[in-house]
Amino acid sequence: MSTPPNLSPEQINAFPQHETITGVVERLTFYSAESGYTVARLTRPRSTELTTIVGSFANIQPGQTLQLTGFWRDHPQFGPQFQVVNYRETKPAT
Numbered sequence: 001m002s003t004p005p006n007l008s009p010e011q012i013n014a015f016p017q018h019e020t021i022t023g024v025v026e027r028l029t030f031y032s033a034e035s036g037y038t039v040a041r042l043t044r045p046r047s048t049e050l051t052t053i054v055g056s057f058a059n060i061q062p063g064q065t066l067q068l069t070g071f072w073r074d075h076p077q078f079g080p081q082f083q084v085v086n087y088r089e090t091k092p093a094t
Contacts, residue, residue, distance in 0.1 A: 016071035021082060022090065025064045026050055042066070042082075055084030065090050 023042035029052075030039040036056040044051055053068060060066065070084040 016073070016083075018069055018071055018085065020067060020069045021051070022065070022067045023051060025060055025062050025066060027062050028060070042068075052078065052081045053084055054081050055087070057084075057087065060087075 021042075021044060023044040026041045026043050028038060028040050030037075032038070036058060037054075038057045038060065039052065039054050040057075040060065041050040042053050053070075055070065066087050067090050068082065068084045069086040070082050073081055073083050075081050
């Protein structure tokens with residue numbers, strides 16, 4: 001990926017690095033039927049901690065395996081969260 005020209009280091013750091021994570025939705029913490037905004041907890045392979053994911057989802061349910069693209073952010077009250085930009089349901093590996 002190339003860096004846009006004429007950007008300061010602060011501006012470059014303002015663009016979060018996107019990454020992809022996969023996991024199983026453990027539970028929905030918050031869901032808005034009006035906007036689709038959802039806060040959910042995800043179980044990831046090789047991790048003992050649940051991951052908080054946030055974003056707009058059409059219709060996710062506990063037990064679904066999702067592949068999520070987004071970026072990490074640190075919420076001042078709720079701690080680290082994965083902000084989802086794009087997602088798709090995948091079939092479980094087992």
